[in-house]
Amino acid sequence: MPNRLLTRACTLGATIALLGAALTGTATAGSVTSTAPTAGHRTGTLADGATWIADVPAHWNGTLLLFSHGYGPTIAADAPTTASQQELLAEGYALAGSSYDPSGSWWALDSAERDQFATLDAFNRTVARPARTLSVGESMGGLVNARIARDGAGRVDGAVGICGLVAGGVDLDDYQLQAEYTIAALLLPGQQVKLTGFSSAADAATTAGRLTAAVTAAQATAQGRARIALAAAYLNLSDWAPGLNPPAADDPAAQEAQQYVWLAQGLLAFIENGRWSIEQSAGGNTSGTAGTDYARLLSGSEHAAEVRALYRQAGLDLHADTAALTRGAGIHADPQAVRHLEQTSTAGQGLAVPLLDVHTISDQLVPVQQEQAFAQRVRAAGDGALLRQAYVDRQSHCNFTTAEIVASVHALDHRVSTGHWDGQTSAAALQSAADRLGLDGAAFITYRPGRLVGAQPIN
Template identity: 35%
Template sequence: MVLVVVLLAGLLTATPATATGRQTHTGVIDGAAFRVETPERWNGTLVLYSHAYFSDGLPIPPEVWLANRKETEHWLLANGYALAASDYQGRFGFAVEPALRDQIAVLDWFERNVGKPRRTVASGMSMGGGIAVLLAERNPRRISGVVATCADLDHLAPYNMSLDVTFAIRTLLAPGEDIDLVLADDPAASTQALLTAIERALATPEGRARLALAGAFANLPPWRHAHHAPPVELVERIKQQAAWAEGSASALGPAGRADLERRAGGNPAWNVGVDYGRQLARSSQRGLVEEAYRAAGLDLGADLARLAAEPRIFPDAWATGYMYRYAIPRGITPAPVLTLHNTADGGASTDQENWYAAQVAARGDQDRLRQLFSDRGNHCAFSGAEEIVSLRTMFTRVETGRWPDTSPGALNAEVAEFGPEYQVVTNFGDFADAVLGPSFVEHRPAGLQRASR
């Protein structure tokens, strides 16, 4: 008989549910919902999953997620793996700090009520990928391996880069408008003003050139759609890059930033001392900006001078300290780490992989890190087969102490063995699905703009 377990205020109660041949446990620990699924024959490995950033108000399914895709969840259970996850206290927003506590509480519950895993692999998507890395660093004896997909690894960098993008939009495309970029009096109104400025700018060559400049400060790629090849024509490239800028302004701009400011006790981001001319010079999108400015007949130097003359934004030191305490990994790799990223991800910059590899080189064991790339635009645009192959790679590393072949050819051959139901890729934005072939590829990401260190 399956037991649906409810844990409230430290008190354990159990109620019967319909038998299914395996066990399902759900409940609440210290205000955070959790779910545990155990297979009919457990192989001793637990996958502890950390979910992505959920924006308040979005129609997120109410169940606690156990994997990025349902196909992945089903395959893991069918092959003997147990799954567990917390929904984090509050569920929505920048919930890194509570996640680090709530995920370990679920692991504690699992060990008391199901059994002690021989191996625990922490996995996660987007913000959750960074959480998985942090869990391993903070609990070195309890996490055996990490699989971080489309991960924000340096959680401070996206907020600084979003500040750069929105600072340029406000300065160059909405001068004189009442837009608060941080600690906004009316976060929704400031966000809407930024989105309106982007849409207005897309209508003219001059506006598009300045959008390309703003996007270049965060290395936003000019490729947004997971199901299509990268665009070639200039206007379409800027439109797709601008879609990333809209996402940044929505999720990390004034409205999205308000949640972090509440948690951190102030504004952790800044652009004091930033030389935007230097930032453009090292941007992976410098060529796109120069092409757009030539097409518009604009003076790039004059716009950079306008940015240089604009008053800067200072951080609140205690809020920045909050990010360093809870949200930035050191790269010490007490357990092996495997990362998976789309080559043109502007939601959680692919360049985060460059930064994290440097942290591991400085403080960890480089042989414990493998970084995989899928040749697609979009954020977290992976098939179930690609996720499963990535997890199997980590299972092999944990069980044998050696990495299997992680070359794109070997990985793509493994992906191709799965049926079409495992090859579905979702395009986040319109949430359309399409069956796509394997896409692992060699890739060298650019340097991360505005890294925390």
């Protein structure tokens, strides 16, 4: 209610200012006039203490890109990268974005959507009302962006998500915990490993260190590598690592070796820190293992054949390991924390405006399979015609060229202008559009992601 009253008060204030300007013949900041707003950088503070920034080019084309940043320090940003910021400004786009609430968790879903809409209001008041507003978000901000695309009718005209965590926080915590539990149970048998309920970032880092050390030691044996592959399957972990060629589909040893590269590079440290932040936000543990059938869970993974082959080669009984995991699964989620995460950190209940999602096909932090789960939910809501998804043939999270980002914005801009996608989001069309920019290249590819292991069923 206070935010609603604040919005009404601001709207009333702007109306009074406009009336005064009309009577005196002068223009005020935020009024819609034929005079272009002054170019430059703007900053401000929102009601919850979040900061917002905006950049306006000298020759503004009337379109505002509202950017939602990813997981990390709550610092305002208005573009994915410095290079994309410069190119988009040069093309005439204005940019804006908020920090989200700086007093809360880095998992800032409690405030992010609200703060992004408040940033739009602040831009309207202090710069001008855009002719068109497009929402853009990356990583965790891709989840914010998907929520804006669901809730933003009348406020935004379309959205572009890049490397977005679109399956949401509930699925993320669930499948990550399944993998962490598998590592602890099979590679550190008989040891007590704290997997949830972290009291601090240091507490989470201790668990990450133990799990990473266990994986490193296990990589030395065939039995250990088979069990690493099992955990990687539950994690939806890509088998194509940076600096390497993709492994052959019939080479399970090479597939596991590249999954190990991701894990050895500190992936678990990032995951455990994220779990601590999510628990901070939700007020408790948001995922559990109890009641999980680990054999059935594996059967839904695109890496199941790899796991079975490595278990055979190692002389291990896969059924015995999955049965032991099922018997020992005893972690229970806090229902209230789960409800909180469901309310703040999911987005797959439909779309109100067109959304183009772009993802690298080998993303170690937000698996590309999240796009499959999200699309299924959007279609179930009857909004499939509003969604398009595109893929880039590259490794690593949010690893896009400037040309890929700008071409994606152009494709959405076309959709909003014409009311039709017109094939502009096909791999060939996006590649051609990116190449024409003459920037830093692109690698769009026709691709269909596999199933997200551990995804919650559609309600």
